[in-house]
Amino acid sequence: MSSRSHGKGAGGGGGEGGGGGRGGWSAASAASVAASRCHLCPLPQSLNVPRGQPASTGGAPASDRALAASQNCECGCAWHRAQAGAKASEVAVAARGAPSTAIGGGGSKSHCTNKNATAAAAIFVCVCGLFQISTCTMYPHQILLAILAFISLSRVTNSEDVDAALRKQLKEVANLEMVQNASEIMNWRDLVLRSAIPYMRDCDEMFQAGHRESGLYIIRPDNARKLVVQCYMDGCNGWTVIQHNTHDTEITWSETWTTYKYGFGNLEADHWLGNEYISLITQQKWYKVRIRLVDADGNHKYAEYDSFVLQNEDNGYALKLGTYEGNAGDSLSNSRLKNMHDNMKFSCKNQDNDRSTLDNCANVHGGGWWYDNCFNAQLNRKGGLHWSTLCEENCRRSVIMLKPIHMYCTRV
Numbered sequence: 001m002s003s004r005s006h007g008k009g010a011g012g013g014g015g016e017g018g019g020g021g022r023g024g025w026s027a028a029s030a031a032s033v034a035a036s037r038c039h040l041c042p043l044p045q046s047l048n049v050p051r052g053q054p055a056s057t058g059g060a061p062a063s064d065r066a067l068a069a070s071q072n073c074e075c076g077c078a079w080h081r082a083q084a085g086a087k088a089s090e091v092a093v094a095a096r097g098a099p100s101t102a103i104g105g106g107g108s109k110s111h112c113t114n115k116n117a118t119a120a121a122a123i124f125v126c127v128c129g130l131f132q133i134s135t136c137t138m139y140p141h142q143i144l145l146a147i148l149a150f151i152s153l154s155r156v157t158n159s160e161d162v163d164a165a166l167r168k169q170l171k172e173v174a175n176l177e178m179v180q181n182a183s184e185i186m187n188w189r190d191l192v193l194r195s196a197i198p199y200m201r202d203c204d205e206m207f208q209a210g211h212r213e214s215g216l217y218i219i220r221p222d223n224a225r226k227l228v229v230q231c232y233m234d235g236c237n238g239w240t241v242i243q244h245n246t247h248d249t250e251i252t253w254s255e256t257w258t259t260y261k262y263g264f265g266n267l268e269a270d271h272w273l274g275n276e277y278i279s280l281i282t283q284q285k286w287y288k289v290r291i292r293l294v295d296a297d298g299n300h301k302y303a304e305y306d307s308f309v310l311q312n313e314d315n316g317y318a319l320k321l322g323t324y325e326g327n328a329g330d331s332l333s334n335s336r337l338k339n340m341h342d343n344m345k346f347s348c349k350n351q352d353n354d355r356s357t358l359d360n361c362a363n364v365h366g367g368g369w370w371y372d373n374c375f376n377a378q379l380n381r382k383g384g385l386h387w388s389t390l391c392e393e394n395c396r397r398s399v400i401m402l403k404p405i406h407m408y409c410t411r412v
């Protein structure tokens with residue numbers, strides 16, 4: 001965080017310090033030091049230097065310049081200005097920086113420079129620039145603002161209630177309540193410091209932008225608020241996780257339409273991202289879905305469909321799947337099975353969109369799903385993960401995740 005913050009200040013600080021146009025604190029001090037040592041410089045043998053002409057290019061004799069150099073003075077010092085009638089008050093004003101040109105910069109005023117003082121000033125400015133401390137060229141009110149910003153950022157990074165502070169900073173994120181530890185969000189600094197431009201629309205865009213580590217990320221899908229998602233980075237793509245469930249899950253999955261709409265659970269564990277967000281994500285691009293399953297014996301299997309779309313709420317968040325591929329079997333779109341989930345609307349305990357004329361399947365069997373009459377697969381349940389071609393209500397784990405189709409990437 002500090003490098004960004006300071007990175008922004010580096011340009012301004014360095015630029016002003018280098019030009020000296022605003023005559024900051026350090027420049028004034030340097031000039032004062034330089035002026036105090038100018039008595040070491042030799043008196044001129046020739047006094048015909050025009051007013052305002054820098055001594056280094058003026059008429060100071062070579063012998064004077066050599067003597068000046070031997071005494072660690074760079075040019076003609078104050079005697080040029082004194083000779084030209086300059087007043088000491090002008091030097092003082094110049095030192096404060098108000099109307100002056102650069103201190104020691106060869107302008108018409110205050111070109112008196114002692115090498116040591118100039119070097120010290122240069123080192124000071126360089127160090128400030130190196131560490132990007134823009135106070136070098138700040139006025140008091142700017143320094144105060146910088147201190148307040150530093151305190152604010154320090155509180156975010158160093159205080160014991162870092163999570164509470166972060167949540168306050170991240171209040172515009174729609175589903176932050178699904179995150180237990182906000183500091184676990186990989187890119188929270190980007191949002192706090194307003195430096196992520198633009199926000200990525202899914203985990204794959206995060207991956208393509210250089211984020212190689214799996215974890216929580218803030219994204220902003222088209223037409224959606226910012227939201228946190230679990231990203232699985234496989235070394236070639238970024239997968240956006242929309243569901244995670246385990247046999248021993250702590251959540252009931254028996255939720256209302258609104259709860260399913262905006263998501264629930266813990267994004268770092270079992271959760272449903274939310275039908276509205278899933279729908280908005282899948283309308284951005286052409287996505288495929290991968291359903292990873294762990295069967296009752298601990299075997300890892302998967303089912304993929306080369307197209308995955310969740311229609312909008314007006315269409316009941318209906319599921320639209322492409323062609324199956326995998327080793328877990330097709331339990332969602334196989335027309336030879338009793339129930340077909342492809343093309344079905346979403347149902348939950350207070351919204352019956354299934355094809356059972358007798359019941360609301362969600363009430364009978366648990367959580368929300370794209371029920372037919374009623375299911376061949378149901379992964380949104382507590383203690384009964386079912387995939388008829390792999391497990392009979394005893395799968396140990398399921399993960400559903402999306403990634404856009406890439407024609408250039410062969411590794412999956």
Ligand SMILES: [Ca+2]
Pocket residue numbers: 352353354355356357358359360361
């Ligand atoms: Ca029904």
